[in-house]
Amino acid sequence: xxxxxxxxxxxxxxxxxxxxxxxxxxxxxxxxxxxxxxxxxxxxxxxxxxxxxxxxxxxxxxxxxxxxxxxxxxxxxxxxxxxxxxxxxxxxxxxxxxxxxxxxxxxxxxxxxxxxxxxxxxxxxxxxxxxxxxxxxxxxxxxxxxxxxxxxxxxxxxxxxxxxxxxxxxxxxxxxxxxxxxxxxxxxxxxxxxxxxxxxxxxxxxxxxxxxxxxxxxxxxxxxxxxxxxxxxxxxxxxxxxxxxxxxxxxxxxxxxxxxxxxxxxxxxxxxxxxxxxxxxxxxxxxxxxxxxxxxxxxxxxxxxxxxxxxxxxxxxxxxxxxxxxxxxxxxxxxxxxxxxxxxxxxxxxxxxxxxxxxxxxxxxxxxxxxxxxxxxxxxxxxxxxxxxxxxxxxxxxxxxxxxxxxxxxxxxxxxxxxxxxxxxxxxxxxxxxxxxxxxxxxxxxxxxxxxxxxxxxxxxxxxxxxxxxxxxxxxxxxxxxxxxxxxxxxxxxxxxxxxxxxxxxxxxxxxxxxxxxxxxxxxxxxxxxxxxxxxxxxxxxxxxxxxxxxxxxxxxxxxxxxxxxxxxxxxxxxxxxxxxxxxxxxxxxxxxxxxxxxxxxxxxxxxxxxxxxxxxxxxxxxxxxxxxxxxxxxxxxxxxxxxxxxxxxxxx
Numbered sequence: 001x002x003x004x005x006x007x008x009x010x011x012x013x014x015x016x017x018x019x020x021x022x023x024x025x026x027x028x029x030x031x032x033x034x035x036x037x038x039x040x041x042x043x044x045x046x047x048x049x050x051x052x053x054x055x056x057x058x059x060x061x062x063x064x065x066x067x068x069x070x071x072x073x074x075x076x077x078x079x080x081x082x083x084x085x086x087x088x089x090x091x092x093x094x095x096x097x098x099x100x101x102x103x104x105x106x107x108x109x110x111x112x113x114x115x116x117x118x119x120x121x122x123x124x125x126x127x128x129x130x131x132x133x134x135x136x137x138x139x140x141x142x143x144x145x146x147x148x149x150x151x152x153x154x155x156x157x158x159x160x161x162x163x164x165x166x167x168x169x170x171x172x173x174x175x176x177x178x179x180x181x182x183x184x185x186x187x188x189x190x191x192x193x194x195x196x197x198x199x200x201x202x203x204x205x206x207x208x209x210x211x212x213x214x215x216x217x218x219x220x221x222x223x224x225x226x227x228x229x230x231x232x233x234x235x236x237x238x239x240x241x242x243x244x245x246x247x248x249x250x251x252x253x254x255x256x257x258x259x260x261x262x263x264x265x266x267x268x269x270x271x272x273x274x275x276x277x278x279x280x281x282x283x284x285x286x287x288x289x290x291x292x293x294x295x296x297x298x299x300x301x302x303x304x305x306x307x308x309x310x311x312x313x314x315x316x317x318x319x320x321x322x323x324x325x326x327x328x329x330x331x332x333x334x335x336x337x338x339x340x341x342x343x344x345x346x347x348x349x350x351x352x353x354x355x356x357x358x359x360x361x362x363x364x365x366x367x368x369x370x371x372x373x374x375x376x377x378x379x380x381x382x383x384x385x386x387x388x389x390x391x392x393x394x395x396x397x398x399x400x401x402x403x404x405x406x407x408x409x410x411x412x413x414x415x416x417x418x419x420x421x422x423x424x425x426x427x428x429x430x431x432x433x434x435x436x437x438x439x440x441x442x443x444x445x446x447x448x449x450x451x452x453x454x455x456x457x458x459x460x461x462x463x464x465x466x467x468x469x470x471x472x473x474x475x476x477x478x479x480x481x482x483x484x485x486x487x488x489x490x491x492x493x494x495x496x497x498x499x500x501x502x503x504x505x506x507x508x509x510x511x512x513x514x515x516x517x518x519x520x521x522x523x524x525x526x527x528x529x530x531x532x533x534x535x536x537x538x539x540x541x542x543x544x545x546x547x548x549x550x551x552x553x554x555x556x557x558x559x560x561x562x563x564x565x566x567x568x569x570x571x572x573x574x575x576x577x578x579x580x581x582x583x584x585x586x587x588x589x590x591x592x593x594x595x596x597x598x599x600x601x602x603x604x605x606x607x608x609x610x611x612x613x614x615x616x617x618x619x620x621x622x623x624x625x626x627x628x629x630x631x632x633x634x635x636x637x638x639x640x641x642x643x644x645x646x647x648x649x650x651x652x653x
Contacts, residue, residue: 002259015053023052038065060150068187080175157327162428164313168203205244263503270312274305288437289485320511323430337374342541372405439521440467444529455505458518565634
């Protein structure tokens with residue numbers, strides 16, 4: 001179980017401030033009159049004590065309280081440029097930020113959950129006992145902001161007034177982090193106290209990049225104190241390690257869903273998008289999980305009504321619906337392979353004036369224009385990128401080509417800049433969510449889309465995501481399990497998280513007519529995996545609109561399906577029509593057969609992998625193993641009858 005406020009609050013233990021009067025004493029001594037007047041508008045004593053202790057521990061020269069006013073936000077932009085954390089580009093309101101060459105993703109090896117001695121932590125995560133973490137924070141954060149300005153911001157992870165929202169404080173010396181927070185989250189300085197009073201909690205985040213030198217990276221740490229809902233980050237600048245409102249606070253939201261409100265709430269690594277039905281006479285809302293770098297943004301943009309591309313807060317409403325909100329207000333999206341063909345609306349924001357964009361780790365040419373791998377444009381011959389000066393044909397010390405841009409290069413922008421951003425974006429009631437999808441990077445096993453026969457089978461799809469490692473994690477290689485695409489952000493036992501999933505999707509509080517369907521997606525099936533020689537994808541990026549279109553129609557009973565041991569598959573006639581109607585493309589039957597035949601041995605190996613891995617976990621719900629066994633028995637029966645490759649026509653026989 002989660003041990004809430006057990007032990008001691010590390011920042012308070014080091015700083016020593018425990019009363020509101022002591023906190024005000026710190027503010028009066030360390031702040032100028034303008035910022036003192038701002039901080040006095042915040043009433044929550046716990047928040048103020050946390051901030052006062054952060055000031056004493058980090059030791060900044062100056063303090064700036066960001067109220068979210070246009071004047072304050074403009075000052076942050078200016079300070080980011082003056083400090084050199086960002087540089088202006090040719091297009092107005094576009095800037096470039098470079099992380100250190102060796103910090104181009106999440107530092108998973110230096111990321112820890114702070115735990116009490118008897119507290120259980122996920123088997124897929126790193127833990128550090130509270131006393132050891134105290135020493136680390138004291139040693140590494142003590143005086144870390146000397147010579148710097150501390151910026152304090154007050155945000156909401158979600159629309160003001162929403163059941164799924166979570167208030168949070170961001171304390172940092174990085175102006176790039178502050179600027180990013182203004183694009184990615186809702187500054188609620190004027191509503192912070194009422195949101196904390198309404199929801200009963202807040203998250204706190206304390207970060208400093210230090211001197212931002214390569215030699216300091218071994219000392220980089222990210223700590224998450226679950227008991228006191230506080231994150232600490234030091235000696236790093238990559239947003240996934242420093243913008244703690246994002247994945248740091250997402251972890252706390254997962255804890256709240258699993259341990260505080262199990263069966264009624266979920267915090268997921270998911271996009272949210274609305275798919276138009278036939279004739280655009282209805283909108284069906286989807287949420288979907290995929291590991292970072294595996295197509296969440298592309299899938300989110302495939303909908304005509306964009307709501308989010310990375311995170312989702314869900315709950316069961318009193319009317320029996322599952323509701324979802326995006327805790328974020330913007331996009332921190334991977335740009336590799338973003339191009340006109342697959343992402344025209346996002347490209348409009350990136351290549352046309354009018355959108356504020358923070359670029360990171362892309363190539364900047366001599367004309368101060370950003371470029372990236374896979375953008376479908378003529379690349380420059382030279383420029384400056386994440387590792388320094390770059391020119392075409394450049395190789396590293398091992399003779400390996402240096403790419404034009406890092407695979408984890410990003411763009412940060414407000415979601416409302418997208419022309420397909422939904423008018424429901426700030427609706428605190430969220431959207432009624434009808435379809436949940438799960439996907440990873442699976443080159444040789446599962447078909448492009450399949451639908452779970454029951455909610456339990458859907459939970460198993462989520463639990464069984466397997467994905468090739470992506471550039472979002474420093475040092476990660478090979479193929480690995482990625483349960484629910486949320487595993488890096490699950491603080492407690494996987495068994496507890498899985499139990500919460502089973503309880504949520506089977507809840508009696510959900511109206512059966514409104515209960516979401518759960519499905520699998522796979523965009524990464526290759527020709528090679530289906531008898532060809534090419535490693536290229538067996539399909540196109542834009543095909544995702546058809547897979548989502550089929551699920552939309554299936555939810556409303558407009559199309560039939562083929563039942564298999566793995567769930568339901570689409571029929572060829574329906575897909576052929578949808579390809580024509582949705583993306584105006586021919587869909588040959590031989591391609592359908594390649595994509596939707598069951599390669600039994602590959603799938604059975606996948607099932608065995610999951611059974612073996614979860615067999616090492618304590619207290620995993622037995623239902624998982626029952627379903628894995630049922631699926632294996634069914635697949636082996638098909639193999640006995642038809643052979644190792646079972647075609648859709650055989651499945652219908």
